[in-house]
Amino acid sequence: MSGAAVPVGIEVAEHFQDANQQRHAAVFGMWLWLATELLLFSGLFLVAIVVRVMYPDAVTAVALHLKFWIGATNTAVLICSSLTMSAAIELSRLGWRRGMLACMLATASLGTLFLALKGYEYWRDYVEHMTPFFGFRPYVLSGDRATQLLVDDYFIITGLHGLHLTTGVSVLLGLAWIARRPSFLRHHQHRVEVFGLYWHFIDLIWISVFPILYLLNR
Amino acid sequence: MSPSDTALRDPLTPRPTLGRPDDYLHSEHTLRSWLLTHDHKRIGILYLLSITFFFIIGAIAAGLVRLSLIVPNGMIFSNDTYNRLFSIHGIVMVWFFLIPSIPNTFGNFLLPIMIGAKEVAFPRLNLLSWYIFMVASLFTLADVVIGGVDTGWTFYAPFSTTFSSAWVVPALIGVIVVGFSSILTGLNFVVTVHTMRAPGMTWFRMPIFVWTMYATSLIFLLATPVLTITMLLLLMERGFHIGVFNPAIGGDPVLFQHMFWFYSHPAVYIMVLPGMGVISEVVPAFAQRRLFGYRFVAYASIALATVTFLVWGHHMFVNGMSEYASIAFSIMSFVVAVPSAVKVYNWTATMYKGAIKLRTPMIFAMGYVGLFVVGGITGLYLATLGVDEHVHDTYFVVAHFHYIMVGGTSIAFLAGLHYWWPKFTGRMYPEPWGVVAALFIFIGFNATFFPQFILGYLGMPRRYHEYPPEFQILNVLSSVGATILGAGYLFPMIYLVWSLRFGDPAPANPWDAKGLEWTIASPPPEHNFARVPQVDFEPYDYSEREQRT
Ligand SMILES: [Cu+2]
Numbered sequence: 024m025s026g027a028a029v030p031v032g033i034e035v036a037e038h039f040q041d042a043n044q045q046r047h048a049a050v051f052g053m054w055l056w057l058a059t060e061l062l063l064f065s066g067l068f069l070v071a072i073v074v075r076v077m078y079p080d081a082v083t084a085v086a087l088h089l090k091f092w093i094g095a096t097n098t099a100v101l102i103c104s105s106l107t108m109s110a111a112i113e114l115s116r117l118g119w120r121r122g123m124l125a126c127m128l129a130t131a132s133l134g135t136l137f138l139a140l141k142g143y144e145y146w147r148d149y150v151e152h153m154t155p156f157f158g159f160r161p162y163v164l165s166g167d168r169a170t171q172l173l174v175d176d177y178f179i180i181t182g183l184h185g186l187h188l189t190t191g192v193s194v195l196l197g198l199a200w201i202a203r204r205p206s207f208l209r210h211h212q213h214r215v216e217v218f219g220l221y222w223h224f225i226d227l228i229w230i231s232v233f234p235i236l237y238l239l240n241r
Numbered sequence: 242m243s244p245s246d247t248a249l250r251d252p253l254t255p256r257p258t259l260g261r262p263d264d265y266l267h268s269e270h271t272l273r274s275w276l277l278t279h280d281h282k283r284i285g286i287l288y289l290l291s292i293t294f295f296f297i298i299g300a301i302a303a304g305l306v307r308l309s310l311i312v313p314n315g316m317i318f319s320n321d322t323y324n325r326l327f328s329i330h331g332i333v334m335v336w337f338f339l340i341p342s343i344p345n346t347f348g349n350f351l352l353p354i355m356i357g358a359k360e361v362a363f364p365r366l367n368l369l370s371w372y373i374f375m376v377a378s379l380f381t382l383a384d385v386v387i388g389g390v391d392t393g394w395t396f397y398a399p400f401s402t403t404f405s406s407a408w409v410v411p412a413l414i415g416v417i418v419v420g421f422s423s424i425l426t427g428l429n430f431v432v433t434v435h436t437m438r439a440p441g442m443t444w445f446r447m448p449i450f451v452w453t454m455y456a457t458s459l460i461f462l463l464a465t466p467v468l469t470i471t472m473l474l475l476l477m478e479r480g481f482h483i484g485v486f487n488p489a490i491g492g493d494p495v496l497f498q499h500m501f502w503f504y505s506h507p508a509v510y511i512m513v514l515p516g517m518g519v520i521s522e523v524v525p526a527f528a529q530r531r532l533f534g535y536r537f538v539a540y541a542s543i544a545l546a547t548v549t550f551l552v553w554g555h556h557m558f559v560n561g562m563s564e565y566a567s568i569a570f571s572i573m574s575f576v577v578a579v580p581s582a583v584k585v586y587n588w589t590a591t592m593y594k595g596a597i598k599l600r601t602p603m604i605f606a607m608g609y610v611g612l613f614v615v616g617g618i619t620g621l622y623l624a625t626l627g628v629d630e631h632v633h634d635t636y637f638v639v640a641h642f643h644y645i646m647v648g649g650t651s652i653a654f655l656a657g658l659h660y661w662w663p664k665f666t667g668r669m670y671p672e673p674w675g676v677v678a679a680l681f682i683f684i685g686f687n688a689t690f691f692p693q694f695i696l697g698y699l700g701m702p703r704r705y706h707e708y709p710p711e712f713q714i715l716n717v718l719s720s721v722g723a724t725i726l727g728a729g730y731l732f733p734m735i736y737l738v739w740s741l742r743f744g745d746p747a748p749a750n751p752w753d754a755k756g757l758e759w760t761i762a763s764p765p766p767e768h769n770f771a772r773v774p775q776v777d778f779e780p781y782d783y784s785e786r787e788q789r790t
Contacts, residue, residue: 038360038437040773048362048436055428055462063466066500070485155491156483171491175483179474 028118034210046213053217057224060187064228067180071235074173079240081169086241088153088163089177093144094237097137098229104133105226108219115215118208123215127199130222134192141185154178177236184232187225194218264667264764279364282765285350286665287371288341293734295337295378302330304727307689307720315707323706324391325407331394332385336416337378339650340508343515344461345374345426347657348454350665352430354758354765355451357439357774362432366425374422381415384408393704395505398486398497402478410479417472420465423511427461430454439757441776445539448756448780449532452539453518456546460507460514463550468504471497495560502553510549512646514542516653517584520606523660524588525781526754527603528595532781534587541580548577558629567626574624581617585610600752601675605656608683612648616641619694637697640690648686655682655733662737663747667764670744674736681729688722755782 032042039045075082111126148154152163155171156178164170198218201207265282268274275283305326309317318326353361361367384390388408392401396416401409434447434455475497477483484490486497525532532538554562554570588610597603619641622628632638655678662670692715697703701712708716750759757774758765 038358038364038768044436048432051435052363052428052432055431056424059424059428059462059466062463063470066467066470066503070496156481158482168491171484172493175477175485175491178483179477179485183473 029120029205030209031116031118031212032209033213049213049217050220053220057220060224060228064180064183064231067176067183068231068235070176071173071180074169074176075239078169081164081167082173082240084164084167085170085173085177086237086239088151089237090144090147091237091241093140093147094233097140098233100133100137100140101226101229104130104137105223107133108222112216112219115208115212120202120205120208123208124199124202127195127202127215131192131195131199134188134195138185138188138192141181180232180236184225184228187228191222191225195222263766264762265767266667266764268767277368279360279368280767281349281353281361281364281367282769284367284371285346285348288345288349288374289665291371291375291378292338292342292346295333295382296730298382299330299334299338300727300730302326302333304723306330307723309706310708310716311713311720313708313710313713313716318706320706321389321391324704325385325389327704328390328393329385332390332412332416333382334646335394335508336419337374337381339512339646340423341374341426342512342650342654343519343657344430344454344457344511345370345422347450347519347661348426348430348457348515351661351758352451352454353433353437354761354769355448355756356434356437356442357757357770357776358433358437359768359770360437361429362437363429367429370422370425370429373425374419377415377418377422381412381419384411384415395501396472396475397501398475398478399488399492399494402475403487403489410476413472413476413479417469417476420469420472423461423465427458427465430458431462434458439770439774439776443776445536446776446778446780447539449521449535449538449542450515450518452542453514453521456542457511457514459546460511460549464504464507464511467500468508471500471504474500495557495562498557498560499553502556503550506553506556507546507549509642509645510545512650513581514545516609516650517542519653519657519660520588520609521584522754522756523602523606523656524591525783526660526752527598527600527606528592529598529753529783530591530595530781531783532587533590533593534583535780537583538587541583544580545577548573548580552577555624555629558626559633571624571626575621578617578621578624581613585614585617598752599676600659601670601672601679602656602660602752604676604679605652605659605682608679609649609652609656612644612652612683612686616644616648619644632697634702635697636693636701636703639703640693640697643690643693647690652682652686655679658733658737660752661758662740663751664758664763664765666741666744667747668740668744669747669751670733670740671736674732678729678732678736681725681732683729685722685725685727685729689719689726690722692716692719692722755780 033045035042035045039048107126107129111123111130114120114123114126152161153174154160155162155165155174162171164174195218198214201211202215265280275287278284278287305318306323309315309323309326311317315323349361349367353359385408388411390405390409390412391407392405392409392412396409396413401413434451438447474485478485478487478490478492482490484492486492486494488494521532521538552570552573554566555574558567558570588606592607619637623632623638623641659670659675662668696712696715696719699712701708747763749762751763752759757776760774761769
């Protein structure tokens with residue numbers, strides 16, 4: 024880690040009274056956005072849980088076809104990424120710009136690793152005929168109609184989560200690009216904190232997805 | 242002048258004279274200065290122009306629907322055309338007029354001023370919200386007019402995903418995208434109310450309009466994402482055959498209704514609450530009395546925003562839901578009427594013994610209270626399980642929600658538009674014409690929709706354009722009423738535009754009303770307040786006049 028700490032702060036926009044008010048507004052705004060994201064996913068979780076209550080056998084059949092170890096590895100990968108993100112936030116508060124950048128890049132790499140594993144998992148699903156919506160391919164569980172809704176739900180939840188993670192990685196790389204400038208922390212330190220909330224949230228969604236889809240009724 | 246006025250009159254703000262160079266309308270004139278503005282007032286005006294445009298489109302479609310229903314045999318339009326017409330009417334009016342109507346226009350313009358702030362918390366996000374709205378709404382409009390959609394505004398599955406041959410996919414994309422505009426506005430308002438209030442502006446000193454905007458924003462934030470995911474699932478099913486709702490490919494059609502109405506019942510309160518906010522401002526101003534039971538009205542707003550999430554099942558009584566669920570939803574639907582009734586009683590009590598000035602906004606407001614009561618009580622009929630069996634999916638339902646949406650929201654919108662027109666534009670509207678328009682609208686509205694209660698009770702189903710000949714008289718009556726109503730809407734469009742050039746210059750406070758928006762010039766200066774106001778007075782501080790009588 025080279026160089027001393029740089030000054031940290033917020034450039035106050037015209038319509039705010041002071042930096043505290045602006046920081047509070049930014050953080051609170053992100054929390055509200057996360058509340059909307061939670062509701063976006065909750066309907067899909069509800070489908071999975073209702074199917075589980077109504078057709079437990081079908082859910083067991085599906086859960087046995089999901090790639091438990093890939094899911095478990097991915098959970099670990101995302102938890103590690105949250106750790107590096109937290110480190111980036113701490114370092115940004117201290118004004119250690121280079122360390123912060125390194126942690127941000129590590130976070131983005133872990134996110135990319137997750138996406139790569141997820142892509143491999145989708146390919147395995149395809150090979151194992153777990154894709155009921157492809158009319159041109161036989162479906163391995165076609166004997167049980169009730170399994171189809173859960174498999175569809177699985178693809179939609181994980182797809183939507185993957186989309187959020189892709190967005191997260193892109194924004195993180197963009198933020199790192201801007202943050203390479205020495206003056207960044209003096210003017211916009213709160214952006215790292217606000218983004219950190221979003222990243223932890225994506226992590227949290229996956230931590231709910233994993234038990235609901237992979238573990239229940241296994 | 243009451244003490245609060247003197248305290249607030251900013252010595253640095255000169256008395257209003259028209260055409261002052263530094264008000265928000267005249268500070269810059271270029272088109273660019275409008276399209277790239279971060280000023281919440283200008284964004285409010287941009288929304289006002291946009292939703293007026295969509296209102297006209299939706300109204301034309303409604304006119305054509307009423308035209309078709311003059312004859313019982315459906316000779317005027319083909320089945321397909323009729324289905325597309327009522328879909329245009331529903332989609333445009335619900336998604337592009339009613340939902341953004343009051344929050345995005347008056348809310349944007351007034352909410353920061355009413356709490357003593359210079360701006361909303363996130364001005365750029367605010368402008369982005371308008372652009373999202375415009376792109377999504379024009380895209381959808383092109384789709385429903387050129388391509389045609391025949392699902393109505395509700396997009397019921399599996400019809401919309403499997404059987405409809407119309408252009409459903411672009412309409413779904415449009416509705417998904419426009420939802421983000423609602424979410425961003427709601428987010429902005431909630432953060433603004435929490436973080437941007439002026440010193441001394443405590444929660445219980447906020448005007449009720451701000452309370453209702455806050456409650457509406459909560460619904461925007463918590464309900465809209467559920468709609469987004471529902472529409473996304475429809476899209477998946479229609480576009481990629483991923484079965485979610487169609488039983489033939491593993492889905493569940495009742496699931497769609499649960500998810501859709503989990504958003505769309507609260508959406509009713511997105512449309513109703515802001516209207517209640519407007520009426521709560523207009524009634525005290527024209528009765529010159531403190532709003533009766535201020536705290537109850539504030540709490541009732543939050544109660545409505547909460548309970549409204551628990552009643553969606555009343556749209557599904559006849560689809561085979563369990564009896565116990567039906568009973569629970571029926572009871573909750575009765576409960577939701579309580580806070581609404583609290584408000585009606587409070588407005589009435591505010592008027593009692595007031596020095597009522599029957600100006601246009603007040604006439605609209607009084608019409609609102611009456612029509613809202615009719616709409617609300619017929620809502621209780623529909624919440625009753627036995628009655629709903631008989632009248633569900635008939636014109637009774639159509640009449641009921643038009644009493645709420647048109648008799649309520651649209652009339653409240655007009656009340657607010659007249660009330661704040663001097664503040665928005667710096668000009669007075671011509672009072673006699675305003676009164677004429679209000680009377681036309683009230684009479685035309687009742688003539689249009691009251692016959693529909695009878696039609697529905699007699700069993701005429703909604704969304705068909707052929708009907709037994711014995712229903713013709715009531716249908717013709719309804720269509721005649723629609724003509725009067727249409728004329729009533731035409732008046733303000735003409736005289737308000739006229740007043741921009743020829744109206745009398747407006748003083749800062751033409752109604753002798755209370756509230757921070759009336760302490761600054763008309764139209765307001767670019768940054769609202771030259772100095773941050775210190776709030777040391779209660780809302781609706783009409784005590785001076787009350788002591789006089
Ligand atoms: Cu409802």
